[in-house]
Amino acid sequence: MMIICKQLAQTQVMQIPTGGMDLSVLRYNPHKPKVVVVMGATGTGKSRLSVDLATSFSAEIINADKIQVYEGLDIATNKITEEECSGVPHHLLGIVDPESDFTAGNFVSKASLAMKSIVGRGKLPIIAGGSNSFIEALVDDENYDFRSRYDVCFLWVDVAMHVLNQFVSDRVDRMVASGMVEEVRNMYNPNGDYSKGIRRAIGVPEFHSYFRAQYSSSADEKTRSLLLERAIKETKINTSKLAQRQLAKILRLKNVKGWKVHRIDATKVFKKTGKEADEAWAELVAGPASMIIDEFLYNFDHPRAFADMADRSGRDVREVQMAATTY
Structure with a gap:
């Protein structure tokens, strides 16, 4: 404990x-x-x-x-x-x-x-x-x-909030640089349940489409790059939304x-x-x-x-x- x-x-x-x-x-x-x-x-x-x-x-x-x-x-x-x-x-x-x-x-x-x-x-x-x-x-x-x-x-x-939003955005970038994507990839499950356990964490469901594309032979490099960019952006947005809910x-x-x-x-x-x-x-x-x-x-x-x-x-x-x- x-x-x-x-x-x-x-x-x-x-x-x-x-x-x-x-x-x-x-x-x-x-x-x-x-x-x-x-x-x-x-x-x-x-x-x-x-x-x-x-x-x-x-x-x-x-x-x-x-x-x-x-x-x-x-x-x-x-x-x-x-x-x-x-x-x-x-x-x-x-x-x-x-x-x-x-x-x-x-x-x-x-x-x-x-x-x-x-x-x-x-x-x-x-x-x-x-x-x-x-x-x-x-x-x-x-x-x-x-x-x-x-x-x-x-x-x-x-x-x-306007100051915090910028901070959490920068923090997500630092987390990505520290290996967050690789860390979440190790837990990736195409049939994973994002409504329970640690998979509810912000930064896990947001990367689902990106990981699925990585394991798909039909997704080209440009598509994967765009999906990664979108996953990071969604992680930032959802973190800011979380902060607003917590404040409320x-x-x-x-x-x-x-x-x-x-x-x-x-x-x-x-x-x-x-x-x-x-x-x-x-x-x-x-x-x-x-x-x-x-x-x-x-x-x-x-x-x-x-x-x-x-x-x-x-x-x-x-x-x-x-x-x-x-x-």
Whole structure:
């Protein structure tokens, strides 16, 4: 159920004082144990933020992506790599047979066991993933079991859609360059069922016509080239559509169900590259998120911390606070 990433953390995100409090006291605290949920559309950096927080707050991560739970297609499903894990244990990642179905009920059962185990070791569970239907099934279960057992803090990493669309388009190109087509080809089955298992992953059904043409003696090179180009384009379009659906679900959870969601705007980060992007991530995403979680765990007062961040960055305090807006 758990993947232990052996790579040790190379860098630490912005550290927020916690007064030396050991998370293991949560086991003996009369109050409910804490759980953090990191949400967002595909490509917004949920995995990165979860690891940043986990290295700061002694946490373990539970994957809530309904496709990444399956074994295989690491490139096509954009699974976090061992290096990116930075030594943080990950649960429910690549553990399900790719031919089987993994339902929301299955997720609730396994995630509940993982949370109990993590809390029992004095660690903070961080649930991260884009499958909001899985998260909703866990948090708002019929018997209110989750709410009765845990206090929860919701983080939403948001990126303006026009900026995110360009990013996911470029990401698909990088995935293709990294061998995604060959990876998906190894799973090709002319009679495959694209309505179940890992074959539901975006980037699998889109390449069906291309692979079929490759194995057909009647398809010439030009036809195959056009089909490949179309498959890549469709993968980009469908990824953008997925991001829009995910955003709509988050807004429904906030507006209709009344979830208290802390929105962190990462748009400016995605407009930068290289070192500047990393610095913006620490300032606009990892830093504010750490403050929110620190307050959630320890009731730490952050006005002075926001002021210090503003002084270091030369920005207005209100602008820094806007990076961690509660919706």
